[in-house]
Amino acid sequence: MTLDTVKKLFVHHPLFRLLSPLFSGTLVYLLILLINNNIGQLQETFLGQELYVCIGLAYLIQEYARLSLLWFERWSQPRNFVLKLVLHLIGSVVIGIGLVSAAIYLYFTYVLGYTPNHRELFIFNSIFSLITLIYLVLYLSYQFLYKVNTELITGEILAKEEIEADFRRFKKGINPELLFESLESLLVLMKKDTNRAELLCDHFSSVYRYMLARKKRELVPFLEELNVLNELLQLLAYLPYRKITLGRVGVTDTWIIPGSLLTVVERIIRSTIVSPEAHLTFDILEDSDRILIQYVPEEVLRGGFHTERLSDIAGSYQFYTDKPVQVVVKEPLKIVEIPKLKLDENSHY
Known part of the structure; x- marks a missing residue:
């Protein structure tokens, strides 16, 4: 006392x-x-x-x-x-x-x-x-x-x-903004093109099945999340955002916190100016201890992408590593750095 x-x-x-x-x-x-x-x-x-x-x-x-x-x-x-x-x-x-x-x-x-x-x-x-x-x-x-x-x-x-x-985990797993945007696009497509509506449902279910199931796992292989990222990118193609292209992927076998890659990419997309003609291309590379997500930014005037917008992901990574999750600007690129994680042989992911 x-x-x-x-x-x-x-x-x-x-x-x-x-x-x-x-x-x-x-x-x-x-x-x-x-x-x-x-x-x-x-x-x-x-x-x-x-x-x-x-x-x-x-x-x-x-x-x-x-x-x-x-x-x-x-x-x-x-x-x-x-x-x-x-x-x-x-x-x-x-x-x-x-x-x-x-x-x-x-x-x-x-x-x-x-x-x-x-x-x-x-x-x-x-x-x-x-x-x-x-x-x-x-x-x-x-x-x-x-x-x-x-x-x-x-x-x-x-x-x-x-x-x-x-x-917060429940809200993050549900991602209500993406949910309602997907449902609204689905309602529009159902009246115009049922085949595309079915494809949207497939991509939507793949992404949300992973997002809801990830709460049971502490870490996932990078390649597993990369596969879900491809589904997310195809889902976002139906939404009114700039078209996204996944460029170079040079990451070998490593582990990440489930949902971190999806969250980073989605926030990058939402901070980019909407344009039906232009594309947003980003590369996923690596160095000795980090995953690097880099792209050429063309951000909205309000709510640009910066390190503070990754505070929730950074808080999760603090349990596993002292290395920070941060956004670095190296003209003309903006780079998101995510620490690599190693899985203990005795742990159960």
Whole structure:
């Protein structure tokens, strides 16, 4: 528990610090009268000097116990919590006894005119040591309650993040924009050319079957995703985007996160100016540790293609490699760099 959290404990509240010693000091005074069989004095001198002394001692001990909680939290040694708590307990009680003994000795010597005996010191020290222990128990109870609540809140936050991540994966797998565009094109083709409509359905089903099934796999071979990419390119040919041509493919056997290649290519296409006459050609090459998707950009004026648009893919790759997913400009080319991944022989993809 941090020092700021300890400072939020109710014993540090100004109102509690002001009122609590009044009640605890009064209670100590009543206990001392009860122990000394002087309860009959209540009717005569309840607001006597001894009551004010007990309240003053209560202020002294409670302020000391409060400050000891802050000191205790600053200690870095020992690291073992139980040992640290025992040392704090012993130290607080010993110092508290010293403070009470000194205060009682000064009061008896300079105010009452005689030295307190051992019985009187024992009574005062026992009661005020109990008050110190109560403070420590309050701190310990608060600490364990804080720990339990923190674990519960952390669990709820993790559960919420997991639900949000599942929703993002579900939305990414469904890809509603591509879904509705494909269905709209299908509705148009069904009235004009049923054969082409059937081909669109074939490409659409191939792409979406892969997109929905990929959640069960962590990694896929590059060539498997490349085959689905060809289906995606043929599907996009039916949509109102620039015609796409896959140029050179020079990637050997490697592994990628399923859907990453499809997502990159689709976002490249959506960031390119629509033109029925022009074509967009991109090459998929490699170097020692990266897959390079390069093309000559002709981007829309709003929403160009840049590294920030690949943040979701980059987040997925962080689980497997320290190498970044990024967009690099090397005139006249724009290059998307995706790290190569190796499959552990003991893993199940």
